[in-house]
Amino acid sequence: MGKLSFDQLTDLYILLSVDRIGPAKVRNLLAKFKDISNILKANISDLMETEGISKELASRIRKSSLNKDSTRKLLEKEIKFLDKIGGRIITVWDNEFPQLLKKIYDPPLILYVMGNFDEMDKYSVAVVGTRQPTIYGKIQTEKIVEDLVRQNITIVSGLARGIDSVAHSTALKNNGRTIAVIGSGLDVIYPSENKKLFNEIKERGVIISEFSPGTIPNAENFPRRNRIISGLALGTLVIETAITGGAMQTARLALDQNREVFAVPGNLGIKQSEGTNMLIQRGEAELIKNAEDILTGLELKLKPLVGKNIPKYQKDLTIFEEKILNSLINEPLHIDKIAENTDLTTSDCLVNLLSLEFKGLVKQLPGKMFMLM
Numbered sequence: 001m002g003k004l005s006f007d008q009l010t011d012l013y014i015l016l017s018v019d020r021i022g023p024a025k026v027r028n029l030l031a032k033f034k035d036i037s038n039i040l041k042a043n044i045s046d047l048m049e050t051e052g053i054s055k056e057l058a059s060r061i062r063k064s065s066l067n068k069d070s071t072r073k074l075l076e077k078e079i080k081f082l083d084k085i086g087g088r089i090i091t092v093w094d095n096e097f098p099q100l101l102k103k104i105y106d107p108p109l110i111l112y113v114m115g116n117f118d119e120m121d122k123y124s125v126a127v128v129g130t131r132q133p134t135i136y137g138k139i140q141t142e143k144i145v146e147d148l149v150r151q152n153i154t155i156v157s158g159l160a161r162g163i164d165s166v167a168h169s170t171a172l173k174n175n176g177r178t179i180a181v182i183g184s185g186l187d188v189i190y191p192s193e194n195k196k197l198f199n200e201i202k203e204r205g206v207i208i209s210e211f212s213p214g215t216i217p218n219a220e221n222f223p224r225r226n227r228i229i230s231g232l233a234l235g236t237l238v239i240e241t242a243i244t245g246g247a248m249q250t251a252r253l254a255l256d257q258n259r260e261v262f263a264v265p266g267n268l269g270i271k272q273s274e275g276t277n278m279l280i281q282r283g284e285a286e287l288i289k290n291a292e293d294i295l296t297g298l299e300l301k302l303k304p305l306v307g308k309n310i311p312k313y314q315k316d317l318t319i320f321e322e323k324i325l326n327s328l329i330n331e332p333l334h335i336d337k338i339a340e341n342t343d344l345t346t347s348d349c350l351v352n353l354l355s356l357e358f359k360g361l362v363k364q365l366p367g368k369m370f371m372l373m
Contacts, residue, residue: 003094004036010072011036012091012109017071018060023109025052040065081213086202087114087186100124104231104257108210108224112186115206118177124154125294126233126254128247129163129240130272136331137240137272139371140264141166144237147291149176154205156181156232158225159198161191163239163247168197171205178205181228183221185213208232226250227257234298235260238285241275248275251285261285262294267330289329289372320344320352325361325372332371 004012015026015036026036028051033039039047039061047058082088090097092109096117101107125148129137145155145167154177157164171178180201184190186209189198201207209215210224226249230236236254238261241247251261263285266273279285286297317325320342327333327341338353339346353370356362363373 004091006075008036009089009091010068010075011040013075014064014067014071015039015061016109017067018057018064020057021061023106025050025057026109028052040068078213082112082186085114085187085213087112087213089113098122098232100233101228101231104227106227107231108228110210112209112212113206114186114202115204117206118154120152121154121177121179121206121232123152124156124179124233125298126156126229126236126250127163127167128157128229128236128238128250130242130245130247131160131162131164132272133162133166133240134266134270134272136266137163137264138166139332141239142170143371143373144239144264144288144291144294145170145176146174148294149174151291151295152176153295154179156229158182158222158229158246159190159194159201159207160246161194165194165197168201172197172200179208179232180205181208181225181232182217183209183211183225184217185209185211185215187213188216190217222246223249227253230254230259231257233259235262235294237262237264237288237294238276238279239264240266240272242271243274243278245275248279251279255284260297262288262297264288265330318352318355320348321356321361324349324352324356328362328370328372332365332369335368335370338370 015021029039032050033042044058044062047053047061048055090111090113092102092107098117100122127141127145141163149155149171155167155171156179157167159168159180159182168178168180178201186207189195208228210228211221226246230250230253236251236259238247238251254261261284263276263279265280265287266276280287288294323342324338327338335346335349339349353362357364361373363371365371
């Protein structure tokens with residue numbers, strides 16, 4: 001089907017209002033009846049020939065077709081409200097519907113959208129993580145996102161506190177593109193402290209929701225949101241998460257969608273690192289140290305965008321420089337700690353750290369602290 005008419009959109013709303021009818025069952029019905037209007041006109045026995053449609057469900061579909069006038073009025077009201085707040089409805093059959101999202105096994109049929117998609121949004125990386133990041137997690141998020149947007153990569157995240165907010169704000173700060181997928185209606189900003197960030201993304205990126213206006217951010221909304229976050233991106237980067245964190249679910253959804261998963265390693269014994277370390281240990285995520293690792297991991301998918309400009313790691317490292325880089329892989333360290341970890345003198349460490357700074361691999365922080373670039 002092409003872009004839906006208002007009548008077809010009304011029929012789709014009617015169908016989705018039926019209890020236990022979701023995108024998967026709608027697709028099964030469309031495979032048989034070809035058009036949404038034909039589904040609502042079908043008799044019970046014909047409906048029951050569709051996979052997953054019981055007699056009870058078929059009866060509900062038939063009864064729902066009697067609600068067309070009331071649904072039409074509600075839809076008209078919803079469209080007017082969305083227009084007032086700068087939003088709109090798109091469906092999976094519209095040309096502007098993100099192509100990457102369309103390819104997952106259960107894409108949403110309807111999206112509520114603020115802002116405008118860009119042709120370059122097909123080169124996206126999702127960045128997700130804990131709502132309570134450490135300083136290390138924030139630094140890594142800022143560093144990696146800044147380098148990704150410099151390569152024209154769009155950043156996708158969920159507008160949550162913590163890593164999500166840092167990812168969005170860093171992308172905007174560096175004049176990059178960002179897409180926020182929320183678990184509430186477009187008129188319900190959650191968390192409320194992200195109102196300014198929400199409005200900035202609306203003006204310079206895209207806000208997406210699968211939920212109609214007025215929907216509050218119930219817990220059951222977020223798993224559905226997470227599949228959209230991973231579905232919009234070529235790969236998902238996890239920066240700090242507990243084993244039970246929502247970011248872990250997003251990572252596994254990405255794997256189910258046959259997308260790449262990357263993770264930043266963290267300190268052992270810290271709750272925020274348990275999830276990322278587990279993903280790496282199980283081989284479910286590729287360990288990355290910087291944006292270059294992500295670009296290299298996605299090289300074939302990104303070739304039309306960055307081609308030969310994908311940066312490569314320096315190969316001409318001395319054994320002492322490699323020791324120092326390995327020492328810094330988990331977190332920023334004081335010069336004395338680096339010396340202790342590498343069995344080098346402080347003066348030898350400073351000489352090699354200076355060399356690594358010139359190569360763009362290490363950055364000095366206040367208080368004689370050093371971190372990977």
